[in-house]
Amino acid sequence: MADLPPPKKESSILSSQEQTLRLARSRGIDGMLTRNSDxxxxxxxTFRHLADQAARQRNLEAIMxxxxxxxxxTAAGGEMDSDWLTRFLQLAEDISMVPMQQLWGRIFAIExxxxxxxxxxxxxxxKEMTQREALLFQRI
Structure with missing residues (x-):
């Protein structure tokens, strides 16, 4: 009996095309890629807008x-400027990486x-910094 090659394992590495499709599906922007007639x-x-809003809400709650x-x-240091708070929330809502959320949470606590x-x-x-840039900046 001849030796059979081991069964192929499914690779966890996606092609660029597969990665594009996966990301497009997750964001609800795959309609023209998949000829989605449904x-x-x-x-x-609407799906994309609601998903984006939910992600922003999740980010802000994680930061809080x-x-x-x-x-x-200890007692808070006084009244927080409402305009500052509004801008903070606008800037922080797109922060999704946990280490960056931790940094933004520390900033809020200090404020x-x-x-x-x-x-x-x-x-x-x-906000414009990557996680790596922010870490380097903190070290400096």
Missing amino acids: STFEQRA VMASRNCEE IATPGRFSIRALTTL
């Missing part, structure tokens, strides 16, 4: 959990304790 452009846009963990049992410590300009710069 939904309209409007339905897919991180902030709460970093808050001390609660000492209002005026972080400028919107600094937060805007931080």
